[in-house]
Amino acid sequence: MSNSISYRGISKKFTAKAGVVTALENYNFEIDAHEFIVIVGPSGCGKSTLLSLTAGLMSASEGQILLDNQPVTGPGPDRTVVFQDFSLFPWKTVEQNISFGLRINGVAAQERQQLMTRAIKVIGLVGFEKYFPDQLSGGMQQRVAIARAFVMRPKVLLMDEPFAALDAMNRTLMQEELVRIWSEDKPTVLFITHSVEEAIYLADRVLVMTRRPGSIKELVNVHDFSGPDSHWRHGPIDAAMARKEFQELRQQIWNSVKEEIGEQ
């Protein structure tokens, strides 16, 4: 099992009132196993489309997506998603939400219980097992959503601006926590954000997309900046941001994104 994803000549066209809109055009990209890829780009550049295609929630107009050399044909528990609006089931408690995927995939009750208990511990929600999502804060809800996705031990984790709805403080906490949780199994991650800092802090590689129709503008290896031995995401975010290299990279990526926004 290699957990690699390859995009082969992906195009996606939507039919809108104004005519055919091309969201992605001839998109080619390879993601290595266990890689943390963060995608930034102007609004409407096809970031979310790319994620939905990878999830199998929509199909490409042209081209193929291969996961471990197998074409993606529909949604499945080997690729779980964390959505921006959490999308927890309001009628299920914290533990029911987290164990839902395990249960419907036939994981035995005892193993389910173990995995769930551990997940709840990892996200720091011990004591909140019987709470409904509406009784939790936004940050806690997003932790549950992350646990629900991680507990499946997916090959690929897809995250669509998962922290955009959180306040700045929770956002920082969740970024650091995500690194910690991710480091355990290291699934391949495709993460979308509008925050350049978030991208640089989390990613192995940052992918800057062009404006619509979306294609790859720039691919930045963060390890070239944070040093080959240890990625700065393993320390706190403010320590990372204090580094000269972090700021240089931030400036470089921000300029790159700005060019795309400016041209519109």
Next chain:
Amino acid sequence: MNMIFSRKALEGSAYAVVSIGGLIVFWWLAVHHNWVSSFVLPPPTDVVKAILRIVNGYMGTGLWVHFSASMSVVLMGYIIAIFLGVPLGMSMAYLPIVDRIFAPMIMTLRPIPPPAWIPLAILWFGIDHSSKVFVVFVAAIVPCLLNAYEGVRQTSPKLINAAEMLGANRWVVFSEVVLPSALPVVLTGIRISLGNAWATLVAAELVVATAGFGFLIINGYRNFEISIMAAAMFPIALIGAAMNIGFILLEKRLVPWRTEQKN
């Protein structure tokens, strides 16, 4: 949270006493000062006496006979309406072909007020229970069906996606996402149906019945016993209100994620 009589609840009951008490006082004053003739509107005391007469057996039959006559018709028509209306509404929302077949029919029949069916129902089913059950059914099925349809339609596509991403098949999506998501709306429809059923039952009993609260009213009218007419309206109001409250409590039990508050 353990306090049964919160300040808010006490305030509410105080207003209720003023509201209902005021109405009774005004009613008493109106009759007492002959603003309206006591022949048209009997004083509250006469109505209380009439209520006691009904309870103790007006015209040879006790309150229980009228209660069970009304309730058996209402429940039968109502339950048939739920068991046909909810599944039909849900399948219309889920399967376009069912929607296309039934929607025009329902949209055509729906504007007809249920009591308009009474004469036809008598012609078809005779003057016994079944004609009233039919009319109650017609009145009750509409909110059941429409809310079941709406409830299923309102299911968030994002939650369906979230379930599919975790490996849910069509059946799991239906039973664990669509059904619980629709449940509050469906329950509201079922509760509105109960009110409709009750109102239509009384209308039907005014036309054709030998027992029941509607029968008591029309019998009081025929015998010029105005206080009986008024008295029979009280159990109708009480039972209607009790059923509504009971239903709201049931909704809270069945939909705990909606009513639980943040600590």
